[in-house]
Amino acid sequence: MTSDTSENWDLYTPEVQAMMGVFALHWQLEQRLNEIGLEGQLGRPECQLLLILAEPRRMGELARLTLKAPSAVTAAAATLEGLGLVCRVRDTRDGRAWLLELTAAGRERRDELVASASELFYETSGLSPAEAKILAGLAQKIHTKAVQSGAVGPCEGDKT
Amino acid sequence: MTSDTSENWDLYTPEVQAMMGVFALHWQLEQRLNEIGLEGQLGRPECQLLLILAEPRRMGELARLTLKAPSAVTAAAATLEGLGLVCRVRDTRDGRAWLLELTAAGRERRDELVASASELFYETSGLSPAEAKILAGLAQKIHTKAVQSGAVGPCEGDKT
DNA sequence: TTTAAATACTTCACCAACTGAACTATTTGG
DNA sequence: CCAAATAGTTCAGTTGGTGAAGTATTTAAA
Numbered sequence: 001m002t003s004d005t006s007e008n009w010d011l012y013t014p015e016v017q018a019m020m021g022v023f024a025l026h027w028q029l030e031q032r033l034n035e036i037g038l039e040g041q042l043g044r045p046e047c048q049l050l051l052i053l054a055e056p057r058r059m060g061e062l063a064r065l066t067l068k069a070p071s072a073v074t075a076a077a078a079t080l081e082g083l084g085l086v087c088r089v090r091d092t093r094d095g096r097a098w099l100l101e102l103t104a105a106g107r108e109r110r111d112e113l114v115a116s117a118s119e120l121f122y123e124t125s126g127l128s129p130a131e132a133k134i135l136a137g138l139a140q141k142i143h144t145k146a147v148q149s150g151a152v153g154p155c156e157g158d159k160t
Numbered sequence: 161m162t163s164d165t166s167e168n169w170d171l172y173t174p175e176v177q178a179m180m181g182v183f184a185l186h187w188q189l190e191q192r193l194n195e196i197g198l199e200g201q202l203g204r205p206e207c208q209l210l211l212i213l214a215e216p217r218r219m220g221e222l223a224r225l226t227l228k229a230p231s232a233v234t235a236a237a238a239t240l241e242g243l244g245l246v247c248r249v250r251d252t253r254d255g256r257a258w259l260l261e262l263t264a265a266g267r268e269r270r271d272e273l274v275a276s277a278s279e280l281f282y283e284t285s286g287l288s289p290a291e292a293k294i295l296a297g298l299a300q301k302i303h304t305k306a307v308q309s310g311a312v313g314p315c316e317g318d319k320t
Numbered sequence: 321t322t323t324a325a326a327t328a329c330t331t332c333a334c335c336a337a338c339t340g341a342a343c344t345a346t347t348t349g350g
Numbered sequence: 351c352c353a354a355a356t357a358g359t360t361c362a363g364t365t366g367g368t369g370a371a372g373t374a375t376t377t378a379a380a
Binding site: 007008009011012013014015016017018019020021022023024025026027028029031048051052054055065066067068114117118121122123124125126127129131132133134135136138139140141142143144145146147149 | 167168169171172173174175176177178179180181182183184185186187188189191208211212214215225226227228274277278281282283284285286287289291292293294295296298299300301302303304305306307309
């Protein structure tokens, strides 16, 4: 087995290695997550939203968390709403803002998605649960930092 | 500091946490890598190729490693060639295949890119070098596995 | 040797998803 | 009450990707 899947990792710095791994995992994950989602009419962006929506969130918040422009969230939310998986509710504390909230169907759908995604995650990454926990730990740190540096919006930090 | 960047991570399973981190890092990294690359006319896909091209590779190999369709590699390679950063050489062992090889300018450009990318990586991820190494270790495993499951092409494994 | 099948890459038409700018609705503060 | 700021939406435009059909080359079999 001199298959060329056994790469010469020495060629790359750890940082580049990490990036390549992240790129590969992300790509593969999106690809296959999409296949799962498509059975339920969900595209990649919709799946991502659904995963994040463990609790109701404002759209702007979702935009920041996904590192996308607000308009991108609008589109995905509209699709999800059309499928009856989420509903928009006015934020009582700010009539301009919408809270995106899972419906009963949405919660069910999300549970399924989380289950499929976990399975997919192990299948795709080849990691053990222990390794996954390690990665999750790093991921928290990364996500927080990435969202921070991505979000230039100054107002959200300390409201009320 | 009850800023909403301090998320309730308990809401998510470790697998979903990991995925969210990976998505965020990937997104942010691509975004900012692009900014760097654009000064040198490089799009995201071109940057990715450049990073991988530590040594000459066949186009098909690149397609597998990036988990993209061959046509996507063709496009990126054409751009890089147009910029004089790589050149196509026939594989002496198989006249159908092209080897993509960095030119002198390409090597220089790649070195710069690797340097910028590393810097960016730390800046974006907020990880320490030690953590980066851990992540790199996981990433190797992930990349190998992801490429494996992504590549359904049976022939490549054992050539010659 | 000739020929058929497989393989490596390219070309091209098409599609999904994101961004940025202009717009609407609401809040906040003078 | 009005002006400025903010939350979200709409829309046109761009990017980066796929998949199918086409070309060139190798491989293997007759």
